[in-house]
Structure formats: structure tokens, C-alpha cells
Amino acid sequence: MSDDPADPLGTTAPTGPEVPAGRTAWQEWHEHRVAIVSAPDGPLSLTGTHWLADHPAGRIPAVPGRWRATDGGVSLTAAPEDGLRLDDEPFTGSAVLAADEGPPAHSRLAAGEVRLVVIRREGEWAVRVFDPAAPARRAFTGIEATPYDPAFALPGRFRPYGGDRTVQVENADGRARGLDLGGELDFAFEGVEHTLQVAVDEVDGSLWAVFGDATGGRTSYRFRFLRPGVPAPDGSVTVDLNRALLPPCAFADHFICPFPPPGNTLPFAVEAGERRLKGALATGI
Template identity: 40%
Template sequence: MGFEDEWRAWHDSRERYAGAEYGPAALESTNWLITEPAAVEGVPGLWALTGDGGIRGSDLGTTGSVVTLRGRDTLRLGRRELRVFDRRGEVALRVFNPRRPERERFSAIDAYPPRKGWRIAAVFEPTPGETITVTSVDGRSHESDLAGRLRFTLDGVAAALAATRTPQGGLSAVFADGTNGTETYRFRFLPIEEPASDGSVVIDFNRAYLPPCAFSDQYVCPQPPPGNRFSAPIRAGERAVVLGR
């Protein structure tokens, strides 16, 4: 499979994921709970934290009087699906609804045509023991281990991209560039291939993708750190969500 075919297969899989019945566009609400039972819009019963990382629902009518959700547990109530969201010990109840208008109207992900020129050679410099402040779109900040920096040249200017590791162990970066707000969403995510033993790696901006908060404002995505904000336009990767009528 050639370069363009591989990219199109990736892009097709991204669109299938984004438009899935219970995919990111279906997130209807993120509800930060307390230990006192409270109602959640669109969902029967009363919901509260259990105190040990779980969520308890009571007075659920025909589905049973009490249910407890932990970890990756899910619960279907009608068409809605309930999931637990744990942000470093803060627990919320997430409600996914395939009938959310933005999910039903999802049509495609607009993207730039793939170009080999946006596969840029870089050198990865590990940063053991260094941390970086990550600020989410809701203003909450936390310190995260910095895996390293990728040194490369962008439009003839030396640049660096700070990368962290995902829970699965892969390298990833969050970046902003000169296209944001006009041609693209306000920032994007970028997976990074594992560097070779000498630190050499290719940054493929063609695989830059929209964060979940581009599909629903109920996500709390991490924003780019200051060093990952470039004034130069990076016209590669995904641009924006396309909604039909």
C-alpha cells in the first residue's frame, strides 16, 4: 500500500470512529458528582459518588433500584450509555446519546490532502525527570512527565515539539499552529513514532488529528503547552468536523 493509500485508510478509520453510534460526537454531558445523590439531565434516577472511585445510581425504576459503575463499566438506559470518567481521582458520569444532534448530523472530517513534504525528519531528545504543566480546556492544570523534545526545522526555522507518553506507552504531542481558528480547529493531537536508537524519527503532520473536544464540548482535552504553539501554518492533517443539515 502506498503513502496516499495508507493515509486514506487511516482517514476513513478516523471518520468511522468519529461518527460511530457511541463515538466522540455522541457525548452529551460530563457530570461531576458529589456524595449526595442528584439528578442528571436525560437520565432516570439519582446519581452520586461512592467514595471509592465508583458511581452509584438509585431509584432507576424498571431497570432496578440501585446500580454501581466502576472503571470501564457501562450501562445502557434506553438509547443513552453511561460511563465512568476518572480524571486523576476526580470522577464524573458521562452520558453518550447517539441521538445527540451533532452526532446525527456528523458527515465527515475535513482534512488537507496528504503530502510527503509534511513528513519531517526530527531528532528526539529524552528528558528524564522533567515535567510539563498541562492545562485542560476547562482551566484545570496538572504536572505530567515529559517524555522528550523533538528537534526539527519548520519553514527554515529551528523548532521543538514537547511530547508525552499516552497511558498505552506511545509518544504523543498536542500542538497549535498558524491555521488554527481559520482553517483548522484551535489545536490538534499528533501521534509520534517511536524513535530509532540514535534518536532519529519522522514527524508525520499528515496524521495530525482533531481532539475529542472538536466533536463535543463536554470533553476536557489538554491544550498545547506554550512551546508547542507555532506561528507558521501547518497545512496537514485533519482540519474540522463537517456537519450536515
């Protein structure tokens, strides 16, 4: 599940392999999701996103090493007492790092059990800290989700734009950023037609949507993600709202998830899929 379509952290919250529709398949998907988000390097373990522009001296509080953005990447300088490991080997000296392309478990840098992930957004560099001992991970008791309802598994059709369109949307950190959209997804619910603007993954052609609905901020998190998969050659694809996902920022405040673009707030209640975190963490809805 990602902050945005380009975020490699989307792999921390995958929808799982494609499986036949049905209650049993949904239960397996839900259990897989709980396991992924509660993993030692899952989204619950994110304790900080540190923009290097905010630390011109190169020192990030509680993060070892000295960090500096360059034209070619992020320059990191470390001393032996920093206790850093690069590519599973003790690291001292200097190196220039590119943005991590995989999940936190595959990041090149570690300090003990903590993973340090280099990211880039709209030309700005940051370091993310994933700590298995994060308070949010220790307090996690599960994801509140509505049991599978076939009424929310809907036939849909994807209509590509013929090129990306970029819209500015507010992000969870209060900043507006560009969101690339590749087309529209049409479907009907209770006899009424609806449309969601969707991004298209450049690698596999799968669709990705950020949407709101009438439950947002009430009985569900304020917005959710949906990954319908890869449409057929004729554009047909199942819009299974039973697999609506909580965005990463529902698990940790340090993600920069985009809010729904204009027109992506559905006028009906999507009482399906993941709704919010259970217990004391069910806040910020």
C-alpha cells in the same frame, strides 16, 4: 483521541495501525478516522460530562440512577424503573464503580442505546453520556482534511526528560489542569528547527502532542493533536503532520481537551491533516 493523555476516550479516535507512508495509506487512515468519530459510540455522540461534585443530591438531570462519589469509586443506586444495565444484565440495587478504562462501547453501564461512562480527573468523578441519537452525530457530514503532502512528513528525534514534568494548562472547559510531559520532539520544516513538548504513553511508549500553528482559529480548529508513534531506540521518529488530529472537543463541547502547553504553538502554517468539521459544524475554530 483523548481529552488528555490519561483519557480512555483516546481510543474513540485512534490513528489506526501503523502503515507505510504515502497517499494511499493516508487516505485509508482518513477514512478510518471518519468511521471512528461517526460511530454510535464515537465522540460525536457525547451529550454530557456531569461532575458529581455539582450534583450533591446524587441526581443528574436526564441520567437514571442516584450517583455519589466515594473514596473507593462511584456509588450507583438504581431502581427497576431506571432501566439500567450493568455488564449486560438488568441492574437494580447498589454497586461501587471504578473509572472505565476502555472506549464507551466497552463501558459497563447502559440505558437502552445510551452508554454511561465513569471517569476520574485529578480526584474528581464524573459521568459521561454517549447517545447514538445525539444531534451532532446526526448533523455530521465529514472531516475537512488536506490531502497528503510528503513535505509535511518530517524526520524527527525524541529527547526524553528523564522523568515526567507536569505543567498547568487551560482546558476546553475553562479550567487549568496538570499535563504530564515526558520529553521533547525536534524536527525541521523548510530548514528551520522546531520543538514540541510531548507526553509519553506509560503502556507502549508512544508519543502524544497538543500543538497550535498559524492556521489555528482561521482555517483549522484552534489546536490539534499529533500521535507520532513509538520512537526507535535512537530516538528517531517520523513527525507526520499529515496525520494531525482534531481533538475530541472539536466534535463535542463536553470533552475537556488540554490546550497546547507553552512553546507548542508552531510559527508556520500546518496546512496538513485534519483541519475542522465540514459544513455547519465547522465552528469554534
